[in-house]
Amino acid sequence: MSLESLGPHQGGADALARRLARALLGGRWLPGEAFPKELDLAAHFTVSRNLVRNALAALTAAGLLERTAGRGTRVREVGDWHLLDPQMSDWLVGLERPQPQLVRELLAFRHSAEPVVAELAAGAADADDLARLEAAFRGMSETAEAPGQAAQHVEYDVAFHEAIYEASHNLVWRQMGHLLRPSILALVQHSQRPARGDGGLGDSLGRHAAVLAAIRDGDGTRAARAAREVLGLTARDLALDTATGVRADR
Amino acid sequence: MSLESLGPHQGGADALARRLARALLGGRWLPGEAFPKELDLAAHFTVSRNLVRNALAALTAAGLLERTAGRGTRVREVGDWHLLDPQMSDWLVGLERPQPQLVRELLAFRHSAEPVVAELAAGAADADDLARLEAAFRGMSETAEAPGQAAQHVEYDVAFHEAIYEASHNLVWRQMGHLLRPSILALVQHSQRPARGDGGLGDSLGRHAAVLAAIRDGDGTRAARAAREVLGLTARDLALDTATGVRADR
DNA sequence: GACCGAAAAATGTCTGACATTTACCCTGTC
DNA sequence: GACAGGGTAAATGTCAGACATTTTTCGGTC
Known part of the structure; x- marks a missing residue:
């Protein structure tokens, strides 16, 4: 949903992935919902789009997100999360x-x-x-x-x-x-x-x-x-x- | 060790990740060994370094590789591989x-x-x-x-x-x-x-x-x-x- | 109303540059 | 000769901008 209450960012792609993942696991975005777009995330955290992409790649590898060209990024169902990762x-x-x-x-x-x-x-x-x-x-x-x-x-x-x-x-x-x-x-x-x-x-x-x-x-x-x-x-x-x-x- | 017998590449980062992972799982590189450098991989497969990086990120997320700035990429021990991924x-x-x-x-x-x-x-x-x-x-x-x-x-x-x-x-x-x-x-x-x-x-x-x-x-x-x-x-x-x-x- | 095409929007890829970290070598000193 | 020091090279990490590709959407035409 929104990015409010997520302040500016400091650290590398791993740190950003951690922040986003913990926000997601805490319930800020619900399964099925649309995840913010790369450019919005980059603008909000004042980092490059490339860094955002690397962070999102980690969340995708963990089964949290599903990304498709043209359609955007969506949160996957809880049953698809890789709890064993x-x-x-x-x-x-x-x-x-x-x-x-x-x-x-x-x-x-x-x-x-x-x-x-x-x-x-x-x-x-x-x-x-x-x-x-x-x-x-x-x-x-x-x-x-x-x-x-x-x-x-x-x-x-x-x-x-x-x-x-x-x-x-x-x-x-x-x-x-x-x-x-x-x-x-x-x-x-x-x-x-x-x-x-x-x-x-x-x-x-x-x-x-x-x-x-x-x-x-x-x-x-x-x-x-x-x-x-x-x-x-x-x-x-x-x-x-x-x-x-x-x-x-x- | 070497990249011989791995022909040119066609497809995206996922496909490249798959090729590299399967070569690695097949035993082409042994745990502890050094993995080829990004630029060598990019040159060999005739793709951009960025694509190579995305592919390697997938292998790293699966616990197959360990990457550190300045030192390079190394194959992790079999016990560290994320078999449940x-x-x-x-x-x-x-x-x-x-x-x-x-x-x-x-x-x-x-x-x-x-x-x-x-x-x-x-x-x-x-x-x-x-x-x-x-x-x-x-x-x-x-x-x-x-x-x-x-x-x-x-x-x-x-x-x-x-x-x-x-x-x-x-x-x-x-x-x-x-x-x-x-x-x-x-x-x-x-x-x-x-x-x-x-x-x-x-x-x-x-x-x-x-x-x-x-x-x-x-x-x-x-x-x-x-x-x-x-x-x-x-x-x-x-x-x-x-x-x-x-x-x-x- | 159905079909087709163009434009918009999002992610995917390419290119080149710079930053940062690490290892190595080379030098100078004791 | 051994050791501390710095400087250079090498590798990964990050940035910036552009273009490519896919999907959706909107409009126009028949």
């Missing part, structure tokens, strides 16, 4: 008001996928993988229940889950580790707002420890169950339980 | 000699993921999803055992599995449907070379039918097991059984 995860991180649907879908995906990944990890983890897992878990323990270290705790949390994906030793699963940071950060931001008594942690630490132990023992079935319980926590936090089991008309 | 799947389709590692990783991923997707699908499929699944299965049946319709059979096969991902009703899983065409095509090309007696089909049709029936009945556990057996076939075709269960030193 690492670039997209970068853009999603720290977004103030991401589309709630996106967060729900990301968490629902992890809820179904992460048990399998943990099972694979239990069967394939080597010494390096275990070292990464243990280092991340140690970091989580040391930074737990210290309000000032919340940011570091999140980073260790991300590193822990990322290490599970890495330990699967599969190129495709490993690529999905990029999904972790945005989804975990969204959870933290969400669960901190409605101030809960226990701080939102639950027995998170203990359940992570169960995953680690199962992977260390090479027990895939136990690892899958433990991973399911870790994510059961987060699912409950967002009232996601209904996301599974609901079935449309038959 | 739909663009990458397009480039992979029909590649004469794809890196065997990539095919193996894709199939290993499906072997672990597709049972979960089928389970989700059993719990979430609606009437439209079932119609798509049944249409695809009908197409598979009608084109089976007809040598002239091999290409169409593959398309129905892709459509069947894609419908499973769609039926999961999760944005992330649905994105992964793009992986199906390249992996299925690679399987077909591979299993047709060493001429096997039964034509490589096995009881593929029957096992697909089992998946369809389980999803129609809403039986997630059965759907997962059936999906595992469908992929067990393909795994055996490529001697992939060893991909799971092998564990490095402890």
